[in-house]
Amino acid sequence: MLDLAIMLAVFAASFGVGFLLISRVPPLLHTPLMSMTNAISAVTILGALLLFSRDLDPVLTVLGAVALVTAAFNMVGGFAITDRMLRLFRTKAANGKAS
């Protein structure tokens, strides 16, 4: 039960901190924000990696591999596309264009 308490505390604390931080993100950045948090939700890749720390039968190996592929896609793709999006945000001053 101590485990459960700790897990609940971790969940509540992270939810709270996330709430405080994210409610101050300007709407300008809502799309990149969603894209990045989406990439963060691919932490399930840790779970997928942990599956392979012990023996797996062939069927479970395949399922684990699917989890790895999708999580890696989600994580790497998510951070990459967020970066690409954020690079689009420019000011005139920064890109040296005369207006």
Next chain:
Amino acid sequence: MTPPHESAPWMANLVDFAVILMLVIGIGQFRTPKRAKIGNWVAAAALGVAIFLVLTRHGIDNPFLVVGASLVGALVGVVIAFRIDMTAIPSMVALQHGMGGVAAFMVSMVEMVRDAQTLGPVAKVSGFLGLIVGAATFSGSMLAAAKLANKVNQAPTRLRGHNAILIGLIVVVVGLSAMMWDLTASFTTVGLIAIIAMSMLLGHVFAMRIGGADMPVLISFLNATAGVAAAFCGVIIGNRLLIAAGATVASSGSILTHVMCKAMNRGLGPVFLGSRKTRGIAARAAATTAAQVPAPAVPAAEPTPAVEAQPVAPAPSDAAPSPLQAAVAQISRAQRVIIVPGYGMALAKAQFDVVRLANFLERQGKAVQFAIHPVAGRMPGHMNVLLAEADVDYEKLVEMDDVNPEFPQTDVVLVVGACDVVNPSAADPAQDTPLSGMPILQAHLARCVLVCNLDARPGYSGVHNPLYDDPRTVMLLGDALGTLRDIRRQLGDTEGLGAA
């Protein structure tokens, strides 16, 4: 191999804490685009460190498979991320929510089958929830991605007895989970697959009723559920990092869901349970289909049902100038211009011409701003990304609360593919419509409004827009891209138009 146990638990705790701190710092940078770029990499680095830690702490049984599978996923992710068109971003984000869901339910399933004997009740409950939430997130996201990519009709699909079906599916899924509770029966694997299948059906039925302008709420909600699924996954494998990161994502998705609902003046219940007048949905469905048909490049020159007029206009020569001429005359005289973009701009792919027009007007010494309504488009912040890609100075993208006081001093408001977000009846206490109380951009307070919409039909809400009847409004009906190009030609701005 022996069960993983670190030699120095306090050390492991410290490292876990550091990784979570990095994630928090990364998210905390989302204040300005420049800092957000750094924040994104900090968060990515946090996950990189976490992966490294897992690998060094636990070792891997099958390194070739693990590295291979990860590389395949990563490569596909990078290639798509760099090649995809920015207009497809909402669909891409939905697809990624779905992939997160797949990873979550796969991990839960493997863990439940393998460790059936040793899992405690808390882990078991989380495992079932991880399966259900993950699978439902997957199918819901796939449908959302298809809708956002216009692969399927964006309009909501309602089944007879939709709510009863949803409740029935939930009962079935929970019942199946209870039956499988033991996890040691010979049919466990089949049972878990059945739970996954029914959860996918649940997600699909849930998402099919949400469409059109409600998509921002759905995509935000799926963001949250993907985070929740990751957190459940963390409980079953007993990894605090997963719980913490999942919870952070869940809170982010919840906030965005809340912000979207508030900006549409709709509760989560009405959006998800579909309690809304069907009239509006039917009208919206018609508008969406119509919008997908490329309209003629020339706006209707014939008199449209809408009014064309200029109040103080010393009408140039002709007694009844066409709406286009009236619009061009208004723009030429204007000193302060505000552009209101909506989803119609994205559909017409008119953002580049909007920005060129804005730049041209600025070169003539006019003040130009963009007024961004929080729910304009199909996902939170959609318009900002589209306009940023078209190379707008992002300081000109002004939020609703900041731009509203400026409308009374504005000469011309150019509405491009937006309707409900500029509907003044929302602010009229005498009217009771689905829009009543929704915060709007107060375009009607400006001296003149030019509307570049496909047609004069109501927006998603189905509420008629009295702005269209205002004598100070000029209706430029037709494909927004064609209309904008005509305006630009008339103004003498030919950049990117070729020989015109």
